Amino acid sequence: MYANKIGLTIEETAEYTGIGRDTLRRLIEWEKLPVLRIGRKSIIRTATIERFMELNQGVDLMEREQVRSIK
Numbered sequence: 001m002y003a004n005k006i007g008l009t010i011e012e013t014a015e016y017t018g019i020g021r022d023t024l025r026r027l028i029e030w031e032k033l034p035v036l037r038i039g040r041k042s043i044i045r046t047a048t049i050e051r052f053m054e055l056n057q058g059v060d061l062m063e064r065e066q067v068r069s070i071k
Contacts, residue, residue, distance in 0.1 A: 007036065007043040017049060023061055027052075032067045 005012075010028075014021045027033040028042060033052055035042040052070045059066045 005046060007045050008049070010042055010044070013044045013049055016046075017053065019061065027061065027067065030064055030067065032064075032069045034070060 008016060010021050010024050013019070013024055024033070024044075028035050033044065034048060035044050037043075048070055055068045055070065059068070061067055
């Protein structure tokens with residue numbers, strides 16, 4: 001469904017990954033997950049979220065210090 005999209009909203013990313021919307025917003029706020037901002041909307045590239053998940057496999061995403069950033 002999302003495989004053909006280059007970017008996803010936070011809601012779509014949550015559905016795509018299973019990561020909660022609030023957790024995604026927190027990761028963006030912590031500057032761990034880069035986004036494209038269009039007004040109040042945040043777009044996350046599908047390639048970026050896939051890299052982020054690979055890099056942070058086994059990490060508790062609620063622990064700021066443990067989460068590795070994608071830059």
